[in-house]
Amino acid sequence: MKTIYKTLSKEGKNATLDKNNDYKIVAEQYGAKYDLDDSISAFNKAKEGKEFEVKAKAIVPSITKEDLEKNLFKDVLGEYTTTVNGSSVRKNNVRLAGEKCNVILLPGEEFSYNKTVGKRTKENGFGEAGAYLNGETVQEVGGGVCQTSSTLYNAVVLSNLEVTERTNHTYISSYVPIGRDATVSWGGPDFKFKNNRDYPIKIEVSYANNKLTCKIIGTNVDGSYVKFTSERTGDVAYNTKYENDATIPEGQQVTKQAGSNGGRAVSYRLVYDKDGKLLSKKKEAKSYYKGHEAIIAVGTMKVEQVPETTPETTPNTEPTQPETTIEPSETTAQ
Structure with missing residues (x-):
């Protein structure tokens, strides 16, 4: 039963590109899902030689080969x-x-x-x-x-x-x-x-x-x-x-x-x-x-400080003029 399950239970796949074959288009794959335990139970209840039903969900791809060729x-x-x-x-x-x-x-x-x-x-x-x-x-x-x-x-x-x-x-x-x-x-x-x-x-x-x-x-x-x-x-x-x-x-x-x-x-x-x-x-x-x-x-470079100097006094070399004495003059009363 498990072998049949693996054969019949497939994932649906959209059409796609084959990376290993120069990106040629690969056709879509339809799939189906059903419960293995339910199918085993239905199989065990069925009489020998009689058919039995198993509920399955069909998986229909949303992108077909035709869709991909048209829209790629x-x-x-x-x-x-x-x-x-x-x-x-x-x-x-x-x-x-x-x-x-x-x-x-x-x-x-x-x-x-x-x-x-x-x-x-x-x-x-x-x-x-x-x-x-x-x-x-x-x-x-x-x-x-x-x-x-x-x-x-x-x-x-x-x-x-x-x-x-x-x-x-x-x-x-x-x-x-x-x-x-x-x-x-x-x-x-x-x-x-x-x-x-x-x-x-x-x-x-x-x-x-x-x-x-x-x-x-x-x-x-x-x-x-x-x-x-x-x-x-x-x-x-x-x-x-x-x-x-x-x-x-x-x-x-x-x-x-x-x-x-x-x-x-x-x-x-x-x-x-x-x-x-x-x-x-x-x-x-x-x-x-x-x-x-x-x-x-x-x-950070140190700069030497130049000390300040006092300017020297230059002596006066100009000739000295002699002093003049003004004598008092006599006046006469008027």
Whole structure:
């Protein structure tokens, strides 16, 4: 009876793509479910040679091969573009990371940015460019790839896909609005999302004229769309760091780096139907960014004090005039 159960009890499956066969379409599968204990009980009660009934539930797939052929990759679900600045090496890192993200995700599959892009090494084509490390700007192999993950993050939310892992940067990014970035690091933070739609999706990333564009192509069955917004909810004060500097006279200070405040932000995902009616608004993420610290150089160089001197008195060399005595004159009374 258990053998028959395994043969007849099948899960229904939608038509899909075969990842191992060049993504060719696989036809749908109809299924049925019934209770094994009830079927065994009915079998035991039945007389030999007589038929018996077992209640079963037919499982009908919602997407047939015909549906998939007709609707596969026909809609742009979400699209986002950022401007890429910096050195030519950084731009190449952004472009290369984007090219590696051109993949297909079947329903239920999860995308991992780190797994898809791979380790950022020179052997894999990446070069040294500016990146943040422990609050400082350093030259790092793969610098700039966070712009690719952040651009893709925006396209994913606009496609109304399920984000399963996202971390904001330490500092506010300049290439996306505050609260809408996604930092990544090999062995550290990853960016992940899931295809929670019924149809397969395809990620298309392109780079041209210093612009990186991420598109999510799929099937929009109901015409709904998403608006992705964010707002700054407060400031985070910066710290001031003082450093002794023996090249600056004692008692003086020089600003080596001006400080700037960080901030707090919250983002929202607003879903609208095809007629523009708001269906839902949910908080997408909260973000916290540190401020860039100010660095003040404090002078420690000793400066010798020159003693003050009293000016000498110059003698008067002008000739002395003799004194004149005026004798009293006699007067005659009138």
